[in-house]
Amino acid sequence: MTAFLTMWDADASLGGRIVLDGADLQVKVGELVAVVGPNGAGKSSLIRAFAGLLPLTRGAVRLGGDDIGTLSSRDRAARVAYLPQERQIAWNLPAIEIAALGAPFLRAADAQARARDALKEVEAGHLADRGVAEMSGGERARVLLARVLTTGSRGLLVDEPIAGLDPEAQLMVLERLQARARGGQAVLVSLHDLALAARFADRIVVLDHAKLVTDDTPMKALTPEVMSQVFGLSGRWIDGPVGPLLAAGRRQLPG
Amino acid sequence: MRVSRLTLALAALIVAAVFAGVLLGESVFDGHQWAQAFSDPESGPGEVLWQVRAPRVITALMVGAALGLAGAVMQGLLRNPLADPGVLGVSAVASLGAAVAIVLGAAAIPGVVEVSSLAGAGLAGGLLILFSARVRSPEALILFGVAVSSFAGAATALIFNLSPSPIATAEVMGWLLGSVQNRSWVDVAWVTPAVLLSSVLATLTASGLRMLSLGEETARTSGLPMVRLRLLALLAAALATGAAVAVAGVIGFVGLAAPHLVRSAVRGDPGRVLAPSALAGGLMLVVADLLARLIPTDQELKLGVLTALVGAPLFALIAWRAAREWRL
Numbered sequence: 188m189t190a191f192l193t194m195w196d197a198d199a200s201l202g203g204r205i206v207l208d209g210a211d212l213q214v215k216v217g218e219l220v221a222v223v224g225p226n227g228a229g230k231s232s233l234i235r236a237f238a239g240l241l242p243l244t245r246g247a248v249r250l251g252g253d254d255i256g257t258l259s260s261r262d263r264a265a266r267v268a269y270l271p272q273e274r275q276i277a278w279n280l281p282a283i284e285i286a287a288l289g290a291p292f293l294r295a296a297d298a299q300a301r302a303r304d305a306l307k308e309v310e311a312g313h314l315a316d317r318g319v320a321e322m323s324g325g326e327r328a329r330v331l332l333a334r335v336l337t338t339g340s341r342g343l344l345v346d347e348p349i350a351g352l353d354p355e356a357q358l359m360v361l362e363r364l365q366a367r368a369r370g371g372q373a374v375l376v377s378l379h380d381l382a383l384a385a386r387f388a389d390r391i392v393v394l395d396h397a398k399l400v401t402d403d404t405p406m407k408a409l410t411p412e413v414m415s416q417v418f419g420l421s422g423r424w425i426d427g428p429v430g431p432l433l434a435a436g437r438r439q440l441p442g
Numbered sequence: 443m444r445v446s447r448l449t450l451a452l453a454a455l456i457v458a459a460v461f462a463g464v465l466l467g468e469s470v471f472d473g474h475q476w477a478q479a480f481s482d483p484e485s486g487p488g489e490v491l492w493q494v495r496a497p498r499v500i501t502a503l504m505v506g507a508a509l510g511l512a513g514a515v516m517q518g519l520l521r522n523p524l525a526d527p528g529v530l531g532v533s534a535v536a537s538l539g540a541a542v543a544i545v546l547g548a549a550a551i552p553g554v555v556e557v558s559s560l561a562g563a564g565l566a567g568g569l570l571i572l573f574s575a576r577v578r579s580p581e582a583l584i585l586f587g588v589a590v591s592s593f594a595g596a597a598t599a600l601i602f603n604l605s606p607s608p609i610a611t612a613e614v615m616g617w618l619l620g621s622v623q624n625r626s627w628v629d630v631a632w633v634t635p636a637v638l639l640s641s642v643l644a645t646l647t648a649s650g651l652r653m654l655s656l657g658e659e660t661a662r663t664s665g666l667p668m669v670r671l672r673l674l675a676l677l678a679a680a681l682a683t684g685a686a687v688a689v690a691g692v693i694g695f696v697g698l699a700a701p702h703l704v705r706s707a708v709r710g711d712p713g714r715v716l717a718p719s720a721l722a723g724g725l726m727l728v729v730a731d732l733l734a735r736l737i738p739t740d741q742e743l744k745l746g747v748l749t750a751l752v753g754a755p756l757f758a759l760i761a762w763r764a765a766r767e768w769r770l
Contacts, residue, residue, distance in 0.1 A: 238663050264665025277521035277655045278710035288656060291649055291666055318709065334656070 189252075191216045191373035192237055192267070192342050197246035199236055206232035206241070208397040214375050216341065219368040221388035222377040223409075225418060228394040230377035231272060234344045237375060238269040251341060261292070268338035272346040274327055279318040282306060282330040289337025298337070305333040308363055325352045332360060336367070343367060345376040349383070361387040381418070385409055385433040393417055409433055448707045452721035456503065459728040463499035464491055467735055493626070501625040502731040502745070503724040504633040505690040506700075508640065508682040510723020511716060513697030515644050515679040518651030518712030519672065520580040526698035527683040530583065531590030535566035536687035538594040541601050541614045549613060556632055556688040563684020566590055571676050575669075578658055620693035620746025622731055629689050636685030641720060643678035647671045648713030655712060693746045695753030696723050696730075702760045726753075 190213035199207040206229050214220045222230045235241040236248055239255050248255040250266040258266070268289065276285065286302035293301070306312045311329040319327055332348055345364065349357040357380070365387050368374045378384040384391055384405070391408035393400040395417045401408045406424055414422030414435060422435040471479065471487050479487035512527040520529070527533055539562025540555050548554040573586045598618075605611045622629075650671030653661040661668050686693070700723035701715050708714040727745070730752065734743040 235659075238659075240659055240662060260662075260667060261665040264663060267663075269659070269663040271657065271659045273657055273659070275657060277657075278705070278712055280655060280710045284652075284709070284711060285656070288653055288660075288664070291653060291664055331656070334660075 189216075190214065190249075191251055192344075192375060193249040194233075194236065195246050197236060197248065198244045199232060199241050200244060201232065201241070205397050207236060207243070210236075210246070210394075210397075210399050212392060212399065212402065214342070214373045216371055216373050217368055218389045219365050219374040219376065219387060220390045220392060221384035222375065222392045222394060223379070223381055223384050224394035224400075228417075229397040230394055231346050232397070233392075233394065234269070234346050234375060234377055237342070238267060238344050239263055240269070264338070264340065266340055267342035267344055268335045268340035269344045270331060270335045270346060270348060272350065274324070274331055276319045276327065276331075279320040281316050281318050282311060282322070282333070283315040285319065285330050286333040286337050289334040290339070301339070302333065302337045305336040306330070308336055309333050310359060325356050328352055329356070329360070332363075336363070341372055343372055343374045343376075345374065347377055347379065349378065349380065357383060381409060381414075381422070381435055382433045385431075386429070405433070406431060448704060448718050449721065452704075452718060452725060456721060456725050456728065459725055459732070460499050460503065463502070463728050463732050464495045466732060467495055494624075497627045497630050498622050498625050498731065499728055500630045501622045501633060501689060502727040504630065504637050505622065505686045505693065506696055506727025506730075507720040507724035508633065508637045508686040509693060509697040509727070510700030511637070511641060511644055511720040512679045512682040512686070513699075513723070514701040514712070514716050514719035515647065515651070515675050515682075516697070517701050518647075518654060518715070519675045519679070520584060521654055521657075522580065522584065523702065524698070525584070526695075527679065527686070528591065528692075528694070528697070530566070530570055530587030530679075531592075531594055532563050532566040532570075532680050532683040533687050533692055534591040534594035534598070536560070536563040536684050537618055537692055538562050538598050538601075539565075540617060540688070540691070541598050544614050544617065545601050545605050545607070545610045547610070552628070553632075555617075556629075559688035560636075560684045562594075563680050563687065566594070567676060567680025567684070570680070571673055574672060574676060578662075580658070616744070617691045618746075619744035620691040620749070621742075621744050622690050622727075623742060623745075625689065633685050633689045636681055637720075640678040640682035640685070641717075643674050643681070644716050647675040647678065648716060651675065651716075652711060652713040655710075691746060693727070694750045695757060696726050696749055699753050699757045699760065700726060702757070 192214040194210055194212045197207050197210040222233055224230050232241055283299055283302055286305050287298040290298040290301055306315055309329040309332050314326055348360050364374050388405055391405050392402045393408055393413055400417055401413055411422055414420045420435045422433055424431045425434050469490050475487040478485045479491045482488050483492045509527055516525040517523055536559045540559040543555045543558035574583055602611055650666055650668055653664050653666055701719040703722045704718035705715055730749050731745055734745055734748050
């Protein structure tokens with residue numbers, strides 16, 4: 188399969204600090220790729236560069252074969268949908284209206300029909316008419332994810348979608364993103380939870396200090412060496428009930 | 443459907459308030475005078491109704507609508523429930539423009555104060571558009587607006603400070619307090635096209651304001667032409683504010699409170715709140731002007747003073763309800 192999201196030799200900086208340093212990455216249709224790394228490693232920057240929100244100082248980003256700079260904002264949105272880490276919503280809008288914002292160019296009734304399906308997909312159908320002010324943080328996260336699923340874009344760029352969710356909701360969200368990938372979308376998601384990244388991703392990209400350290404299948408990407416050098420953790424793979432599981436712990440300090 | 447009912451209800455209230463505004467006032471007519479007022483517009487009672495009260499009421503309606511609309515646009519654009527037409531400094535610079543015209547002795551020339559005030563609003567709007575093209579953060583835009591507002595306020599104070607004529611100073615002060623007293627059909631002709639144009643511009647921005655509810659980055663990646671929509675929103679707000687200040691001086695609280703009065707009826711939607719906010723603003727000002735005329739005082743109450751006096755406690759009540767809703 189051809190790559191849908193492509194980045195070559197990308198450099199970017201933010202406020203004088205280098206946030207991407209020579210990043211190369213491809214995400215194919217049908218793939219779920221997880222970006223992991225310590226805080227400040229450049230995960231959000233990588234995703235924002237694909238969304239066109241972070242200008243590159245060198246290199247290029249292509250979406251569906253076309254350079255991102257040549258696409259109109261509408262064409263870009265038709266190719267990739269972006270879910271930021273930020274979950275602030277300014278007004279007490281009902282969930283259905285928020286999810287429908289994923290399809291701003293459709294007729295209101297069509298957008299709402301699609302939004303209703305997306306809310307059901309993230310098990311938030313019962314929240315459709317509830318205002319965001321009356322929702323928990325987890326419910327709000329589901330509704331915002333539903334907006335991204337409403338877009339129908341081929342590429343999904345999802346920044347920390349499971350932060351602050353309970354364990355069951357974390358699994359549900361990652362299952363849905365995996366299903367979207369299997370259904371023909373290219374999904375790039377940043378995660379802090381290494382075990383869940385290893386469980387759901389087809390490939391894992393490890394970032395450290397703005398550099399791409401490794402890009403491989405979970406077992407090859409999260410080796411004991413990478414776990415130790417990048418995360419300061421001891422980690423090993425064990426047999427679990429649903430396949431190999433990554434077990435990680437704090438590295439034993441000498442002495 | 444709730445929005446339609448809300449719009450209809452507001453429109454019906456406006457019709458009632460406009461009738462009351464035209465029919466009630468300081469002059470009390472007997473039956474013969476009423477008949478004369480309606481049968482002969484050139485007669486004394488006819489003049490009072492159609493050349494004094496009616497243009498005054500319509501001016502209040504248009505100015506209130508402009509302020510309500512500008513407040514709703516500002517709140518949506520800045521994602522801030524405390525934003526109002528004054529927050530970005532447009533009112534202050536428009537006031538400065540009018541103050542300069544009055545102090546220079548140009549107030550006697552018809553239209554000069556209005557043009558000068560509109561020029562001030564245009565200048566402030568232009569500065570804001572230039573700034574927002576470079577900086578997208580609403581917080582930064584608010585801070586820039588506060589700086590513009592403070593500077594214009596200081597410049598207006600400097601005019602008071604240095605003005606050699608106490609008459610001109612009193613005139614500026616009276617104008618700054620806000621009023622629609624003695625407004626004519628010429629004023630209506632000034633303000634109406636500006637309000638209609640800003641309403642059209644604001645309506646075009648509704649989808650963008652709605653998308654901005656989810657934050658700057660979501661809006662920028664939504665596919666909507668956010669740069670153009672932001673520009674239109676600023677233009678709409680500056681034009682509406684400038685027109686209102688040019689015709690009626692500075693009138694507070696309407697722009698801040700009108701969107702909050704109707705927001706829950708449109709479930710918070712910053713796009714759908716625009717038209718009801720304009721209607722609510724118009725209604726508020728027509729009623730406030732009627733009260734200003736009917737409350738017996740030696741000197742007629744200034745509209746800006748009355749809206750602030752009545753609006754502040756009302757707004758505190760709205761804020762209390764909103765805080766409960768948002769569990770602040």
